[in-house]
Amino acid sequence: MTIKQGYADGAAYIDGRYMPVGQAAIPVLDAGYRRSDVTYDVVGVRDGNFFRLDDHIRRFRNSMNSLRMEPAETDGEIHAVLNRLVALAGLQNAYVSMESLRGAPPPGMSRHPANCRSYLCCIAIPWLSVATEEMFERGMHLMIPKVRRIPPDSVDPTVKNFHWGDLTQSLFEARDAGADYAVLLDADGNVTEGPGFNVMCIIDGKVISPLRGALEGVTRASVFELCDEMGIPTEIRDIPADEFRQADEIFTCTTAGGIMPVSRIDGRMMNNDAPGPISTRLHDRFWEKRAEGWHATPVDYSVI
Amino acid sequence: MTIKQGYADGAAYIDGRYMPVGQAAIPVLDAGYRRSDVTYDVVGVRDGNFFRLDDHIRRFRNSMNSLRMEPAETDGEIHAVLNRLVALAGLQNAYVSMESLRGAPPPGMSRHPANCRSYLCCIAIPWLSVATEEMFERGMHLMIPKVRRIPPDSVDPTVKNFHWGDLTQSLFEARDAGADYAVLLDADGNVTEGPGFNVMCIIDGKVISPLRGALEGVTRASVFELCDEMGIPTEIRDIPADEFRQADEIFTCTTAGGIMPVSRIDGRMMNNDAPGPISTRLHDRFWEKRAEGWHATPVDYSVI
Numbered sequence: 018m019t020i021k022q023g024y025a026d027g028a029a030y031i032d033g034r035y036m037p038v039g040q041a042a043i044p045v046l047d048a049g050y051r052r053s054d055v056t057y058d059v060v061g062v063r064d065g066n067f068f069r070l071d072d073h074i075r076r077f078r079n080s081m082n083s084l085r086m087e088p089a090e091t092d093g094e095i096h097a098v099l100n101r102l103v104a105l106a107g108l109q110n111a112y113v114s115m116e117s118l119r120g121a122p123p124p125g126m127s128r129h130p131a132n133c134r135s136y137l138c139c140i141a142i143p144w145l146s147v148a149t150e151e152m153f154e155r156g157m158h159l160m161i162p163k164v165r166r167i168p169p170d171s172v173d174p175t176v177k178n179f180h181w182g183d184l185t186q187s188l189f190e191a192r193d194a195g196a197d198y199a200v201l202l203d204a205d206g207n208v209t210e211g212p213g214f215n216v217m218c219i220i221d222g223k224v225i226s227p228l229r230g231a232l233e234g235v236t237r238a239s240v241f242e243l244c245d246e247m248g249i250p251t252e253i254r255d256i257p258a259d260e261f262r263q264a265d266e267i268f269t270c271t272t273a274g275g276i277m278p279v280s281r282i283d284g285r286m287m288n289n290d291a292p293g294p295i296s297t298r299l300h301d302r303f304w305e306k307r308a309e310g311w312h313a314t315p316v317d318y319s320v321i
Numbered sequence: 322m323t324i325k326q327g328y329a330d331g332a333a334y335i336d337g338r339y340m341p342v343g344q345a346a347i348p349v350l351d352a353g354y355r356r357s358d359v360t361y362d363v364v365g366v367r368d369g370n371f372f373r374l375d376d377h378i379r380r381f382r383n384s385m386n387s388l389r390m391e392p393a394e395t396d397g398e399i400h401a402v403l404n405r406l407v408a409l410a411g412l413q414n415a416y417v418s419m420e421s422l423r424g425a426p427p428p429g430m431s432r433h434p435a436n437c438r439s440y441l442c443c444i445a446i447p448w449l450s451v452a453t454e455e456m457f458e459r460g461m462h463l464m465i466p467k468v469r470r471i472p473p474d475s476v477d478p479t480v481k482n483f484h485w486g487d488l489t490q491s492l493f494e495a496r497d498a499g500a501d502y503a504v505l506l507d508a509d510g511n512v513t514e515g516p517g518f519n520v521m522c523i524i525d526g527k528v529i530s531p532l533r534g535a536l537e538g539v540t541r542a543s544v545f546e547l548c549d550e551m552g553i554p555t556e557i558r559d560i561p562a563d564e565f566r567q568a569d570e571i572f573t574c575t576t577a578g579g580i581m582p583v584s585r586i587d588g589r590m591m592n593n594d595a596p597g598p599i600s601t602r603l604h605d606r607f608w609e610k611r612a613e614g615w616h617a618t619p620v621d622y623s624v625i
Binding site: 038041044045046049052054129130145166179181204 | 333335342343345346347348349350352353354355356357358388389423431432433434435442444446449453467468469470471472474475476482483484485486487488489492493496508
């Protein structure tokens with residue numbers, strides 16, 4: 018493995034050009050910054066393999082279509098860009114983000130988004146995890162904050178976006194409460210998701226995930242596959258806050274961390290203040306299967 | 322008036338440094354882009370005078386406090402930065418934006434926003450107006466879209482922000498419907514605001530503005546001052562969509578455009594498809610008073 022000189026912190030691609038990630042920046046007049054008019058997706062690389070790369074690119078394409086963005090690159094070209102970024106940075110374990118920005122209108126045209134030319138920004142940086150090693154050992158500590166998740170009829174959460182105002186506020190509320198992270202409720206008081214992760218709870222042996230108000234997570238879909246294989250029943254439905262607080266187990270899941278067991282919710286300890294047994298089995302099986310090449314696409318490091 | 326070389330398109334200030342606006346960019350790993358973790362305010366310059374500069378800086382400071390951001394600059398220094406930007410670009414009429422970004426954590430620290438060092442990005446560019454000359458003449462055409470405004474318990478609209486997903490979608494809905502702009506409803510079906518402007522309606526001679534779900538606009542406050550002076554009664558309360566659609570007159574107001582009369586709402590024509598009489602009186606008086614130096618702070622062009 019070699020790292021191309023200057024790319025040790027990661028690599029970026031913006032609208033046709035490759036550069037070290039530290040040089041990648043968004044013009045201040047671009048709607049991608051000024052209006053947060055951008056959709057994105059994140060795929061992980063572990064031990065030199067992308068996980069469910071095609072699923073992420075497919076979801077990214079659906080998100081772009083939903084926002085009426087059509088950057089120049091085909092899905093195959095996006096695949097090639099992401100591969101090249103990981104290769105440039107020489108990363109065996111990487112956090113790889115693909116982003117489509119609305120851009121700016123041509124000179125003299127109205128600033129209506131329909132007049133803008135959308136383009137891609139993609140980055141590959143060293144692997145990031147939502148949970149620290151300590152959190153994996155003791156279980157995450159979650160809380161339910163006052164701030165509510167932005168509702169789907171305002172901003173569609175299945176179109177992954179940078180509208181993180183509610184999630185950022187939840188990070189401050191969690192910190193003030195001595196918790197690691199928050200899980201936000203919707204206007205009806207049902208559980209949705211946290212900053213960068215889906216949530217699942219386990220009640221009477223059944224794995225339950227929220228019906229709405231959350232990203233349709235690729236790792237969440239992988240959890241459902243695992244449950245099928247392991248004979249664990251699953252359900253997708255509304256989960257009221259009180260039911261969630263009384264669950265037998267809770268875990269979170271995301272590309273940037275996999276399956277992350279929870280040991281406390283709003284101060285209540287579960288499983289003697291440790292990761293629960295079913296969550297732990299799912300976590301272990303997830304990484305076993307990953308090591309076996311489950312949904313893997315090897316990075317081609319020879320392209321640079 | 323001179324324009325400093327290279328600054329014809331506008332000037333920018335980022336975290337202590339001045340540059341032509343075309344060179345100003347936000348690093349892709351900055352939370353200001355990646356999490357839209359930024360608050361901003363916009364002040365206008367007309368004929369060499371800022372309008373209500375201190376009010377805008379005061380609101381900007383409140384917004385930063387609300388998000389727990391504390392960039393290095395004092396209010397007085399922000400005033401000086403904005404003045405210098407307008408002078409560098411030699412602008413008599415300018416759109417001047419002050420923005421505070423969360424930034425990035427120092428190397429090795431967790432990505433929690435509390436660990437980030439916030440900083441300012443400010444720009445001065447040639448005057449932009451929400452309404453075109455044509456819209457001022459014939460009146461704006463508004464419509465009420467399907468997408469709902471992000472609610473205050475998710476993202477506080479009084480802390481001006483770039484979470485424009487709902488507003489951007491409303492621009493597409495408006496275009497599809499043949500309208501100029503949209504006015505969004507909240508979850509209860511009451512009128513809130515449009516992309517970049519407050520709305521007011523006039524019923525039985527009274528000027529009415531929404532109680533919640535909207536920015537506490539500086540231009541809106543100026544409209545209330547005008548109404549007081551002109552003996553026009555005002556009211557701030559919930560405005561259901563149907564009542565808004567049946568109003569005698571409607572106008573919008575914003576820093577980037579002043580008072581903008583509306584002639585159509587959801588296809589219904591008001592005032593024989595033209596700007597209404599009270600809206601027009603307010604519009605005219607607004608610019609008369611501006612020309613007389615109302616709330617004006619002269620730009621000091623000698624600083625460069």
